[in-house]
Structure formats: C-alpha cells, structure tokens
Amino acid sequence: xxxxxxxxxxxxxxxxxxxxxxxxxxxxxxxxxxxxxxxxxxxxxxxxxxxxxxxxxxxxxxxxxxxxxxxxxxxxxxxxxxxxxxxxxxxxxxxxxxxxxxxxxxxxxxxxxxxxxxxxxxxxxxxxxxxxxxxxxxxxxxxxxxxxxxxxxxxxxxxxxxxxxxxxxxxxxxxxxxxxxxxxxxxxxxxxxxxxxxxxxxxxxxxxxxxxxxxxxxxxxxxxxxx
Amino acid sequence: xxxxxxxxxxxxxxxxxxxxxxxxxxxxxxxxxxxxxxxxxxxxxxxxxxxxxxxxxxxxxxxxxxxxxxxxxxxxxxxxxxxxxxxxxxxxxxxxxxxxxxxxxxxxxxxxxxxxxxxxxxxxxxxxxxxxxxxxxxxxxxxxxxxxxxxxxxxxxxxxxxxxxxxxxxxxxxxxxxxxxxxxxxxxxxxxxxxxxxxxxxxxxxxxxxxxxxxxxxxxxxxxxxxxxxxxxxxxxxxxxxxxxxxxxxxxxxxxxxxxxxxxxxxxxxxxxxxxxxxxxxxxxxxxxxxxxxxxxxxxxxxxxxxxxxxxxxxxxxxxxxxxxxxxxxxxxxxxxxxxxxxxxxxxxxxxxxxxxxxxxxxxxxxxxxxxxxxxxxxxxxxxxxxxxxx
Numbered sequence: 001x002x003x004x005x006x007x008x009x010x011x012x013x014x015x016x017x018x019x020x021x022x023x024x025x026x027x028x029x030x031x032x033x034x035x036x037x038x039x040x041x042x043x044x045x046x047x048x049x050x051x052x053x054x055x056x057x058x059x060x061x062x063x064x065x066x067x068x069x070x071x072x073x074x075x076x077x078x079x080x081x082x083x084x085x086x087x088x089x090x091x092x093x094x095x096x097x098x099x100x101x102x103x104x105x106x107x108x109x110x111x112x113x114x115x116x117x118x119x120x121x122x123x124x125x126x127x128x129x130x131x132x133x134x135x136x137x138x139x140x141x142x143x144x145x146x147x148x149x150x151x152x153x154x155x156x157x158x159x160x161x162x163x164x165x166x167x168x169x170x171x172x173x174x175x176x177x178x179x180x181x182x183x184x185x186x187x188x189x190x191x192x193x194x195x196x197x198x199x200x201x202x203x204x205x206x207x208x209x210x211x212x213x214x215x216x217x218x219x220x221x222x223x224x225x226x227x
Numbered sequence: 228x229x230x231x232x233x234x235x236x237x238x239x240x241x242x243x244x245x246x247x248x249x250x251x252x253x254x255x256x257x258x259x260x261x262x263x264x265x266x267x268x269x270x271x272x273x274x275x276x277x278x279x280x281x282x283x284x285x286x287x288x289x290x291x292x293x294x295x296x297x298x299x300x301x302x303x304x305x306x307x308x309x310x311x312x313x314x315x316x317x318x319x320x321x322x323x324x325x326x327x328x329x330x331x332x333x334x335x336x337x338x339x340x341x342x343x344x345x346x347x348x349x350x351x352x353x354x355x356x357x358x359x360x361x362x363x364x365x366x367x368x369x370x371x372x373x374x375x376x377x378x379x380x381x382x383x384x385x386x387x388x389x390x391x392x393x394x395x396x397x398x399x400x401x402x403x404x405x406x407x408x409x410x411x412x413x414x415x416x417x418x419x420x421x422x423x424x425x426x427x428x429x430x431x432x433x434x435x436x437x438x439x440x441x442x443x444x445x446x447x448x449x450x451x452x453x454x455x456x457x458x459x460x461x462x463x464x465x466x467x468x469x470x471x472x473x474x475x476x477x478x479x480x481x482x483x484x485x486x487x488x489x490x491x492x493x494x495x496x497x498x499x500x501x502x503x504x505x506x507x508x509x510x511x512x513x514x515x516x517x518x519x520x521x522x523x524x525x526x527x528x529x530x531x532x533x534x535x536x537x538x539x540x541x542x543x544x545x546x547x548x549x550x551x552x553x554x555x556x557x558x559x560x561x562x563x564x565x566x567x568x569x570x571x572x573x574x575x576x577x578x579x580x581x582x583x584x585x586x587x588x589x590x591x592x593x594x595x596x597x598x599x600x601x602x603x604x605x606x607x608x609x610x611x612x613x614x615x616x617x618x
Contacts, residue, residue: 047617056514056613077518084516091616095511099235104228111228112516157515 003165003197004030004053009062011048011220022048024220025062030213032164033195035188037208040217046201047169049217053199054087054167055079067164084112088158090168094150096142102153103129103138106160113161125160132156132186148179155186159196168200172207184210229521233528236501237536247490247497248537254486255541255592256548259585260578261479263549264557267579269472273465275410281464282321282352282438286311287457291435302326303391306433308454314447315439321348322434324425328388328418332376339372339418341388342436343425352440355406355419362404367419370407378402386418390430398428409575411559487595490537494599498530502603509607510615519608526607530600531593538592546585552578 009026012019023045030036038046051057052064055071058079063072067086074082083089096105103125110121129135134152142150151171158166168187172180184207191198200207208214216223237244277283285292288305303326312322323344329336346364349355356363360370362380378384380402387397400420408414426432443451448458462469502509509522556575 051613054514080513080516080518082516083514089511089514091511093507095507095616097232097508097511099232099239104231108228108232108512109515112521 002029003032003034004028004064004066004199006052006059006064007062009049009052009059009064011045011052011057012060021220023052023059023217026217026220026222028064028215028222030197030199032197033191035191035198035210035212036215037200037202037211037213038215038217039201039203039208040223041203044217045220046217048220050167050169050199050201053165054089055082085161086164088161088163088166090151090154090158090166090171092170092173094142094147094154094174096150096153096157098142101139101141102134102145102156105142105153106157109157109160125156128156128160146179147175148182151175151179151183152186155183155190159190159194163196165197165199168198168202170202170204171200172202172204177206180204180206229525230528230532233525233532236505236525237529237532239501243497243500244533247493247533248540250490250493251487251534251537251592251596252540252544254483254490255538255588256545257486257541258480258483258588258591259542259545260548261483262476262584262588263545263578263580264552264576265472265476265479266581267549267553267577269469270579271575271577272410272468272472273461275408275413276465276468277461279353279358279408279410279413280438281461282440283461284439284443285459285461285464286315286437286439286451287459288435289455289457292457292459292463302435303389303429303431306431306435307437307456309433310454311437311451311456314450314454315437318443319351319440321345321352321438322422323349323436323438324422324429324431324434325436326388326425326429328386330372330376330384330386330418332384336387337372337375337416339386339416341386341418341420341425341428343420343422343428345422349419352438358406358408359404360407362402364419365403365421366400366424367404367406368402369414369417370405371411371415372417373402373405380404386428388428390428392430394430396428396430398424487592491595491599494530494533494596495602497533498526498600498603499606501529502526502607506607506610506615507618509610510612513610513612514616522608523604526604527597527600530604531597533600534593534596537596538589541592542585542589546580549578549585550580552576553580 006026006028010024011022013022026049038049040046048057052059053066055074059072063070065071069082071079071082097108100108106125106128107121110116110124116124126135129138132152132155134149134156137145137149137153142153145153172183175183187198188210190196200211202208213225215225286307288307291302291305321344323342325340325342328339328341330339331337359367368378373379376384383399383401385397386400387395390396443458451458512522556577558575
C-alpha cells in the first residue's frame with residue numbers, strides 16, 4: 001500500500017509578477033517501508049516535494065495523501081498536528097536546539113505529543129539512545145558533539161515519536177564520506193528493523209546507491225523512477 | 228519544557244540579559260523605594276502630628292477651620308462655646324488657648340505659636356514630659372527656637388503679642404523646659420505655657436482650641452456642631468499634608484513608570500534580536516509540530532522570566548532598603564532643621580514596607596516585561612519554517 005500518493009502535484013511560487021513552478025505535475029506512489037531518494041540537481045524541486053509531503057508547505061494544485069490521510073487541504077493547525085504525530089524530519093544542518101541537552105532535544109518532541117508520562121518518556125528515550133549507540137551523550141549539549149553525533153541525535157529526534165515516515169533533506173551534505181556512510185548505515189538499519197519509511201532528498205551518490213527506489217527530478221518534473 | 232527552554236534562552240547572551248535585568252530592576256527599585264519613603268514620611272508626619280498637636284479630633288470656634296490661613300492672626304476671635312465642656316466631659320481632652328506671638332532676642336523678632344494649656348490635661352493627651360529634653364513643664368520652648376534664641380532653662384525672655392481686645396501685651400518669662408518632638412514645624416516655633424498665663428496674657432476667658440483623644444460619637448459631633456463648634460478629625464486637619472504626600476507618590480510612580488516603559492522598550496529590542504537569531508530553531512520547533520500558540524508561550528515565558536528576575540531583584544533591593552529605613556530611619560541633615568518652613572516635616576524619615584503594594588509593583592514589572600515580549604513573540608509565530616530552515 002502506498003504511504004505517499006500524489007496526483008499532479010504542482011507548486012507555484014510568485015516573486016512579484018514572476019511565477020516560478022517549483023514542481024510541476026508530480027505524481028508519486030511511495031510504498032510503506034520504502035527507502036526512497038528523490039534525486040536531482042540543486043533547485044530541481046526535491047526539497048519542495050519533501051516539504052509538501054511533510055506538510056511544511058502546501059501544493060498549489062493537485063492532491064496528496066500520506067498514510068491514508070488526505071493532507072492537500074489541511075488547516076495550519078491540522079498540519080502542525082500531522083507533523084507532530086506522523087512525520088520525523090532530519091535536516092542537512094542537524095538543527096538541534098543548542099540550549100537543550102541531547103536527551104532534552106529528543107524529549108521535547110515527546111512533550112509536544114502530550115501522550116507520555118515522565119517515566120514512559122525516560123524509558124523510551126533511553127532505549128532509543130542505546131539503540132543508536134549514543135547513550136553516553138545524553139547529557140551533552142549539541143555544541144559538544146561532532147557532526148556525525150549531531151546527526152545521530154537528529155535521527156533519534158525524528159524516530160522517537162514512531163513516525164510513519166521520516167523525511168531527510170540532504171542528511172549527509174555536511175558530513176565527511178566516512179561519517180556520512182555511518183549515518184546512512186544507521187538509517188538503513190532502522191528502515192530494515194523497524195520498517196520505517198525513509199524519503200530522502202539528495203544528490204549524494206552514496207545515498208542514491210543504497211536506496212531501494214530513486215525518483216529523479218529535474219526542473220520540477222519527474223524524469224524517471226526506479227533504481 | 229517550554230519553561231526550561233525559555234529560561235535557558237534568556238541566559239544565552241549574558242551581558243545583554245544582565246543589562247536588561249538591570250534596567251528593569253532599577254525601575255522597580257526606584258518605584259518601591261520612592262513610594263515606600265513617601266508613605267513612610269506621610270505616616271511619620273501624621274503620627275507625630277497626632278501625638279504632639281492634633282490628637283484625634285480638634286474642636287474650633289465656628290468658621291475658623293475653613294479660613295484658618297486668612298485668620299491666623301485672629302485666632303482669639305474664634306472661641307469655642309463654653310457649653311462644649313459638658314458634651315466633652317466623657318472624653319479625654321485638653322482645652323487650650325492658641326495664639327501667635329513674638330519673642331525677641333534684642334536683634335531679631337521670632338514669631339512663635341503659643342499654646343496655653345492645662346498641664347495635666349496636656350500630659351494625658353500628649354505625654355508632653357516625654358518630649359522634654361531638659362527642664363520641666365511650665366514655660367517650654369521648642370528646641371530649634373531655643374537654639375535660635377540662644378536660650379536655656381532658667382533664661383528669661385520677653386513674649387510680645389496682641390490681646391483679644393487688639394491691645395499689645397508683653398510679659399517676661401523664664402524658660403522651664405525645652406522640648407523636641409521630631410515634628411519640624413512644632414519644634415521650630417512653639418512655646419508651651421500654662422492656660423492661666425495664656426488667659427491673662429490674651430485677656431481671654433475662654434478657649435479657642437480643644438484637642439480630643441479617642442473617637443467622638445456622631446451624636447456628640449452633631450451636638451457640638453449645633454452649639455457652633457467645628458469638629459475636625461485628624462485626617463481632615465492633616466488633609467493638605469496627605470494631599471501633598473500623595474502627589475509626591477504619584478510623581479514617583481509616574482517617573483518610575485517612565486523608567487519601566489523604557490525598560491520595556493529595551494526588552495522588546497532584546498527579545499526581537501533573540502527571535503531573529505533563533506529563527507531557525509523556531510522553524511525546527513514548528514517542523515516538529517509546535518503550534519504558534521506554543522511559540523508565543525515560549526517567547527512570552529522568556530519575557531515573564533526576565534520580568535520576574537529583574538523585578539524580583541528590584542523588589543528585594545528596594546523592599547529591603549525600605550524595610551531597613553522603616554526600622555532605622557534616615558536622619559534629615561541639619562539644614563532641614565534650619566529651614567524656616569511651615570511644611571510639616573519630621574527630623575527623621577522612615578520607610579514603610581507595604582508588602583501588598585510592593586508585590587503589585589513586582590507584578591507590574593512582570594506584566595511590562597511579558598507585554599514587551601508580545602511583539603517579538605507575535606513575529607516568531609508568523610515565521611515560515613521553510614524560509615527559516617533554508618537560511
């Protein structure tokens with residue numbers, strides 16, 4: 001069953017009198033548990049697709065559903081709820097909150113859901129930190145971590161709420177090859193073990209090689225699908 | 228978590244935060260100190276005046292109180308009807324003759340207010356003996372007057388004044404005591420003599436000023452007024468002093484509010500800079516599902532915490548100092564004694580620590596600070612996470 005389905009998705013940005021079609025008639029069908037890369041050069045529309053799937057942005061035309069929920073016309077509040085409950089984000093710059101420790105950076109995501117007691121939160125976070133091999137970093141601040149460690153924490157933050165989907169925007173762009181490989185290994189392992197769907201936007205050949213499906217995009221249009 | 232984040236965000240830029248806190252603390256400090264000292268001064272003056280001069284009620288001849296400043300030299304024309312004595316029988320009171328006179332040291336004439344009263348009654352109402360710095364009751368000079376005239380106990384002087392029949396009179400008197408009450412006006416120009424002496428001097432058989440200690444029943448008040456006497460409570464008697472003090476309190480509050488508003492503008496600036504620096508973080512919070520109302524809460528909490536800390540420091544410092552002055556007091560410099568003023572002052576200023584009022588000022592500081600955070604908070608809620616995460 002497709003976890004992400006879109007029909008004729010179009011996003012038009014208006015800059016003054018100029019209209020820019022960031023994506024143009026994109027139709028997607030991404031399966032649950034997939035490890036998919038949306039690949040393409042800079043400015044091709046990869047991030048825009050990811051933003052629309054993650055309800056950070058909305059399409060100008062077309063329709064899209066994620067996890068069986070039609071997200072095309074959600075209100076601002078509904079989109080925030082959707083992001084809180086269903087989607088995990090991993091960013092190129094990790095984007096950890098500098099005033100919070102590693103533990104707290106993960107905890108605040110659970111706090112937003114308001115579904116867990118303090119004890120449940122602790123158990124869940126401790127388990128995940130162990131799983132990702134960063135339990136010894138729990139009390140550290142992001143500034144005390146290496147790039148690879150920061151990205152692992154970002155992965156933990158995305159995973160903690162058991163999302164149906166993780167969207168990773170150029171997750172290896174700021175990492176050296178070796179660390180980038182470790183991070184991709186980790187995400188692949190999670191994908192295999194938990195069957196969490198990963199959708200990347202990337203032009204990193206290493207990610208593209210490891211992906212189980214690749215959507216190639218250029219100038220906002222899909223050029224091709226498959227490996 | 229929002230509170231924890233808010234608290235830590237505040238201390239990201241310590242210098243900036245400290246400067247903001249200092250301006251807020253200063254505003255609250257000034258408002259608490261200014262108001263505390265003014266209220267303390269008002270209470271002290273009222274207390275001294277009640278203890279030494281006004282009692283709880285004053286009874287005058289009809290028409291005197293309304294025009295007391297115009298008729299200051301004609302006090303003997305406003306006598307209290309004799310029948311009032313019957314009504315006041317059950318009250319602790321002192322019947323006096325109060326009039327203006329002059330004492331001369333041969334070079335200068337010193338205007339004095341002469342109070343002629345019954346020693347025993349005056350002692351009961353005012354505990355006059357407790358204010359004697361030397362000597363005993365009889366002819367008692369206030370200490371500033373004695374210093375100005377260079378008079379000590381046992382020295383003689385001449386009192387000059389007008390009688391009720393508009394004639395001039397003069398009498399040689401010997402100082403039997405010197406008193407100090409702490410009330411500057413009283414200490415500066417008052418001469419206490421026995422009632423009989425006052426009666427002879429002014430050629431008056433009655434009284435023009437009765438002081439009553441305790442609450443006069445409304446029935447008795449009506450009866451006194453029917454007899455043609457004026458019954459004036461100490462609050463009415465001191466109403467002008469109270470009005471002046473309240474006005475001073477208002478001025479302090481307005482000035483302090485200006486300081487606080489300036490602090491508020493500083494907080495808007497600080498929070499706006501902080502918001503602009505943290506746009507990406509706001510984007511991350513939004514990406515993780517934080518709603519605008521929670522972003523608003525985060526920034527308002529920062530404002531509130533800043534307000535609580537800054538105002539708290541001001542509250543502790545200002546309140547502490549006022550409390551200290553409430554116990555110890557501040558001695559007025561000698562120059563205040565030398566002031567030839569009719570403004571009633573006391574020789575020491577005491578603070579008055581009103582917890583409820585000061586807590587209100589504390590709350591005011593927090594509200595100003597939280598209010599100042601509103602605009603930056605509002606701007607933060609309007610950020611587009613896509614834009615700020617892309618930057």
